[in-house]
Amino acid sequence: MTTLAETQPQPVAGARRRALRTPLFVFAAGYLLLMALAAIAAPLLAPYDPVATDLDHVLSGPSLIHPLGTDQLGHDVLSRVIYGGRVTLSGVAEAVLTALVLGVTTGLLAGFAGGWVDRVLSWITDIVLAIPVIVTLLVVLAVVGSNETAAMIAVGVLGFPSLARVVRGATLTVRQELYITAARAFGLPDRTIMVRHVLPRVSAPIIVQTSLFAGGALLAETGLGYLGLGVQAPTPAWGNLVADASTVIAQQPWLLVPSGLVIGLAVLSFGLLGDAGRDTAADRRARSAQGRTRAAVREPAPRPDSTALLAVRDLTVGLPGQDGFTTAVDRLSIDLHPGETVGLVGESGCGKSLTGRGILDLLPAGARILGGGVWFDGTDLSALDGKGWQEFRGSRIALIAQDPMNGLDPTAPVGKQVDELVRRHTGRTGRAVRARTLELLADVRLPEPETVAAKYPHQLSGGMAQRVLIASALAGSPELLIADEPTTALDVTVQAEILRLLKDVQRANGMAVLLISHDLGVIAEVCDRAYVMYAGQIAESGAVAELFESPRHPYTAGLLGALPRRGTPRQPLTTIPGTVPEPGNWPPGCHFRQRCPLATAECAAVVPVAEPVPGHRTRCIHHDLAPASGGDHDRAEITA
Numbered sequence: 001m002t003t004l005a006e007t008q009p010q011p012v013a014g015a016r017r018r019a020l021r022t023p024l025f026v027f028a029a030g031y032l033l034l035m036a037l038a039a040i041a042a043p044l045l046a047p048y049d050p051v052a053t054d055l056d057h058v059l060s061g062p063s064l065i066h067p068l069g070t071d072q073l074g075h076d077v078l079s080r081v082i083y084g085g086r087v088t089l090s091g092v093a094e095a096v097l098t099a100l101v102l103g104v105t106t107g108l109l110a111g112f113a114g115g116w117v118d119r120v121l122s123w124i125t126d127i128v129l130a131i132p133v134i135v136t137l138l139v140v141l142a143v144v145g146s147n148e149t150a151a152m153i154a155v156g157v158l159g160f161p162s163l164a165r166v167v168r169g170a171t172l173t174v175r176q177e178l179y180i181t182a183a184r185a186f187g188l189p190d191r192t193i194m195v196r197h198v199l200p201r202v203s204a205p206i207i208v209q210t211s212l213f214a215g216g217a218l219l220a221e222t223g224l225g226y227l228g229l230g231v232q233a234p235t236p237a238w239g240n241l242v243a244d245a246s247t248v249i250a251q252q253p254w255l256l257v258p259s260g261l262v263i264g265l266a267v268l269s270f271g272l273l274g275d276a277g278r279d280t281a282a283d284r285r286a287r288s289a290q291g292r293t294r295a296a297v298r299e300p301a302p303r304p305d306s307t308a309l310l311a312v313r314d315l316t317v318g319l320p321g322q323d324g325f326t327t328a329v330d331r332l333s334i335d336l337h338p339g340e341t342v343g344l345v346g347e348s349g350c351g352k353s354l355t356g357r358g359i360l361d362l363l364p365a366g367a368r369i370l371g372g373g374v375w376f377d378g379t380d381l382s383a384l385d386g387k388g389w390q391e392f393r394g395s396r397i398a399l400i401a402q403d404p405m406n407g408l409d410p411t412a413p414v415g416k417q418v419d420e421l422v423r424r425h426t427g428r429t430g431r432a433v434r435a436r437t438l439e440l441l442a443d444v445r446l447p448e449p450e451t452v453a454a455k456y457p458h459q460l461s462g463g464m465a466q467r468v469l470i471a472s473a474l475a476g477s478p479e480l481l482i483a484d485e486p487t488t489a490l491d492v493t494v495q496a497e498i499l500r501l502l503k504d505v506q507r508a509n510g511m512a513v514l515l516i517s518h519d520l521g522v523i524a525e526v527c528d529r530a531y532v533m534y535a536g537q538i539a540e541s542g543a544v545a546e547l548f549e550s551p552r553h554p555y556t557a558g559l560l561g562a563l564p565r566r567g568t569p570r571q572p573l574t575t576i577p578g579t580v581p582e583p584g585n586w587p588p589g590c591h592f593r594q595r596c597p598l599a600t601a602e603c604a605a606v607v608p609v610a611e612p613v614p615g616h617r618t619r620c621i622h623h624d625l626a627p628a629s630g631g632d633h634d635r636a637e638i639t640a
């Protein structure tokens with residue numbers, strides 16, 4: 001049986017620890033470290049000056065005086081191998097550093113920003129990839145002379161595209177994750193998200209690709225030395241040693257062994273390091289990569305004549321289809337006043353989440369706002385640019401999404417994640433940051449906040465993770481919290497606790513809350529007013545008590561009929577036949593008519609508009625006949 005913890009991405013630290021325990025990794029890392037340390041401490045370790053000649057011992061095999069023998073000029077081979085590591089390994093480091101800086105920056109930017117940035121950067125990397133390496137190196141060396149550093153930087157420049165492509169691909173995957181959306185919803189700037197939340201998640205493929213590239217760079221460096229194009233004799237480099245040995249292979253074949261062995265083992269070690277990195281990468285889930293969402297050219301909506309804190313007017317959201325966009329949220333309008341708790345309720349697939357995310361311009365990749373607008377405290381949110389949104393999200397409107405486990409970065413302790421938001425939204429520094437984090441964790445009734453702060457998300461239960469997300473949302477003291485199915489992923493007892501907590505923090509902070517749920521019981525428990533959503537449209541809206549007692553839309557009545565009531569255990573529950581049609585399959589006329597017991601031919605011919613009836617607004621031409629089922633519910637009877 002798969003446990004919840006097993007389905008969560010494991011933290012990078014844990015995966016790294018596992019990789020570090022494999023003997024091959026220990027061997028590879030140990031060998032490379034040893035070579036690097038030997039090269040650094042060459043003057044202390046090498047028994048001879050690497051360029052000093054001992055003409056009495058030319059081409060000698062291993063002996064007590066020269067443990068690895070001597071070459072044709074009587075140079076001590078051990079000393080030349082140790083000193084040669086300085087040139088060769090620093091050349092590899094130069095190439096790797098160049099490729100890392102260019103590859104990681106380009107890949108992260110292309111994958112995270114998407115759109116034209118991605119297209120331009122991908123075009124540049126494609127061009128560099130098409131440049132022939134050997135010819136370019138020869139041109140560089142012809143221009144700068146035998147300059148090892150220039151040659152190895154050129155190797156790095158020519159090698160960066162493969163790293164950039166890998167980082168871009170991994171970034172596209174990570175960018176789709178819910179915790180990245182959550183970080184943006186909490187108002188973290190893109191730069192911070194890229195460096196602190198995306199980079200650690202793409203580190204495994206970076207390690208793999210860098211290790212493979214380092215092996216290639218080592219072969220390039222030694223190849224240059226072998227061809228006499230690297231550092232010049234008598235300065236030792238591993239490639240030069242191979243070249244020297246190859247000229248006397250008939251007289252002293254042993255001479256090839258020390259240089260061949262150090263080079264071969266180094267290339268093998270880089271490969272093994274890559275394998276260890278690949279093991280950590282195996283923990284990552286692959287997800288499809290798509291382009292970034294931005295509002296398309298859209299039909300503007302007139303400024304609402306409303307004093308509401310949040311005024312959504314004719315919001316229309318499209319999903320990419322075969323022939324352009326398919327409408328998934330259809331001219332939806334809602335109002336929310338300061339301190340009010342309003343529900344958005346409907347079955348799965350009605351478009352509730354797209355509405356919640358559309359309000360914050362955080363739609364999933366490919367989805368677009370096609371029309372209408374969102375005003376918050378009189379500000380037209382469509383006028384905000386990237387920086388404006390960063391300042392807005394988290395500090396004025398925050399969003400918590402349905403799956404708390406995926407709303408947190410799996411690679412960092414939760415305390416650090418809340419710290420980051422406290423720092424960003426309150427301007428606090430130093431110890432005051434952690435103090436506020438602990439206060440927030442205590443406010444959401446997490447026992448022992450210090451212990452919880454040190455834990456990784458996979459070490460928390462779903463309820464605890466949701467509390468941490470609520471604490472994160474409170475870090476910026478937002479005026480509106482959009483809570484998208486905050487209890488759906490939790491078990492029933494925890495659901496009730498989280499709902500109570502939401503009510504309490506809402507009261508304590510005076511926030512407005514837009515509570516998105518498929519469960520009328522949850523809405524009854526918490527909300528003052530509710531919007532009932534069906535197939536992209538608001539079917540009915542009104543005060544919760546009114547909706548429950550006298551629904552004026554057959555869909556609301558149907559939802560109520562399916563709710564269990566306290567004190568009436570044997571009463572059979574009714575169901576609404578059929579399912580919510582997918583966007584693109586909505587019937588002409590009334591969207592609900594195929595499932596509606598009151599439907600007539602007129603419902604197919606007429607597109608109903610939201611009409612005011614006392615205490616409600618309903619999108620049903622037969623509202624005088626409703627309720628068809630359900631109704632007469634006393635709000636207090638509903639079991640949430």
Ligand SMILES: Nc1ncnc2c1ncn2[C@@H]1O[C@H](COP(=O)(O)OP(=O)(O)OP(=O)(O)O)[C@@H](O)[C@H]1O
Nearest residue numbers: 319328347348349350351352353354355364582583
């Ligand atoms: N990224 C996407 N690509 C394609 N279709 C999508 C995407 N996101 C949502 N949809 C579709 O849009 C419709 C509305 O989705 P939405 O998630 O808003 O529904 P919902 O009412 O919130 O339901 P749920 O609670 O199940 O998420 C659904 O039919 C869904 O399959």
